[in-house]
Amino acid sequence: MVTQAGDLRSEIAADAQHVVRGVGAAPAPYVHVYSVDTERVPELTVRQAIATAYPAVDVLAASGEDGVPRTT
Structure with missing residues (x-):
């Protein structure tokens, strides 16, 4: 299944295990x-x-x- 980056980011940010780890907390997933x-x-x-x-x-x-x- 091919997903768009925004879709994947939203999916990860909504997942409780990632929120606890702070993945969805940053405004952008880049450094x-x-x-x-x-x-x-x-x-x-x-x-x-x-x-x-x-x-x-x-x-x-x-x-x-x-x-x-x-x-x-």
Whole structure:
């Protein structure tokens, strides 16, 4: 049986075992990750500067999703 992604998401969100695990709690089932290619930018201080300058809050707001920008 072939289902559409929205149908499957609704089905999972309605299932009690998944709700308990928090699957249906997030606004979107995706994690957006932006990373710097360490081969193209090998110097740590440059990668740190890029991460510091990246407008994570603005990108998150523009996506229309709720969440917290994280850096590691």
